Amino acid sequence: xxxxxxxxxxxxxxxxxxxxxxxxxxxxxxxxxxxxxxxxxxxxxxxxxxxxxxxxxxxxxxxxxxxxxxxxxxxxxxxxxxxxxxxxxxxxxxxxxxxxxxxxxxxxxxxxxxxxxxxxxxxxxxxxxxxxxxxxxxxxxxxxxxxxxxxxxxxxxxxxxxxxxxxxxxxxxxxxxxxxxxxxxxxxxxxxxxxxxxxxxxxxxxxxxxxxxxxxxxxxxxxxxxxxx
Numbered sequence: 001x002x003x004x005x006x007x008x009x010x011x012x013x014x015x016x017x018x019x020x021x022x023x024x025x026x027x028x029x030x031x032x033x034x035x036x037x038x039x040x041x042x043x044x045x046x047x048x049x050x051x052x053x054x055x056x057x058x059x060x061x062x063x064x065x066x067x068x069x070x071x072x073x074x075x076x077x078x079x080x081x082x083x084x085x086x087x088x089x090x091x092x093x094x095x096x097x098x099x100x101x102x103x104x105x106x107x108x109x110x111x112x113x114x115x116x117x118x119x120x121x122x123x124x125x126x127x128x129x130x131x132x133x134x135x136x137x138x139x140x141x142x143x144x145x146x147x148x149x150x151x152x153x154x155x156x157x158x159x160x161x162x163x164x165x166x167x168x169x170x171x172x173x174x175x176x177x178x179x180x181x182x183x184x185x186x187x188x189x190x191x192x193x194x195x196x197x198x199x200x201x202x203x204x205x206x207x208x209x210x211x212x213x214x215x216x217x218x219x220x221x222x223x224x225x226x227x228x229x
Contacts, residue, residue: 002027003028003047003117004027004047004048004049005027005028005029005030005047005048005051005113006030006032006042006047006049006050007022007029007030007031007032008031008032008033008034008037008038008041008050008051008052008056008061008064009031009032009033009051009053009079010033010053010055010057011053014053014079015031018051019031021109021110030045030047033056033057034056034057034058035056035058035059035060035061035063038050038052038056039064040187042068042185043185043186044185044187045185046072046185046188047074048074048075048117048120049075049076049113049116049117049120050074050075050076052064052077052078052079052096053078053079054078054082054087054091055080055081061078061091062091062094065091065096066094066095068095069094069095071181071186072185075097075117075119075120076096076097077096077097077099077100078096078098078099079100079102079109080099080100080102081101082101083101088101097116098116100112121144130142132167132170134167134215134226134227134228135214135215135227136149137167137226139163139164139167141164144160146163148205148206153206155205158183158198159198159201159205161183162183162198162202163202165179165183166202166216166224166226167226169226170226170227170228171225171226171228172225173219173222173223173224173225174225175222175223176189176192176222176223176224179223179224180195183198195224199216199218202216215227
């Protein structure tokens, strides 16, 4: 599944342009025209990339950056008419990853998005061993592949993120809230039904007998644990 990009921009023409440009590159898109809505969309969708205008009608973009950085390290690109050096420094110091001044070229915008998405994928791979094995289960973070035995298991983006979280913490009990925060974002920490559904899907894909799992264990009243070797 292609990365999800959140566009926080109050100018309708600019939003329309960004929507068309990024959709043409097969990115998935969510939009917001205020800072408050942008924060809500980020919490609700846990995007892979954020494009943010600094001149929003309800709050300064710097405040949006600060609030986002309280819980996510998602790559964040500023698109702004503010071309002064001090404005760029303030945004980067607040936690933005990159800054483009309007007007800008489409090719450069897309190139910068690709760079930061590659960097995010590389950081995910470097945050743990490139390949982790637990019994018959294996995940290759560099190639974004999962296996049971010698069989590759095809996973959606969310299933992969959930499986990777469990593999990184093999042997540890993870609470419902911990898993939901990591995989779905802070607005979903009470949505345990989401987690039950996705854990059921992983058991169907990885367990020989999903009704009697060997690896993907439920810890009643607490959360889940991927049983170690």
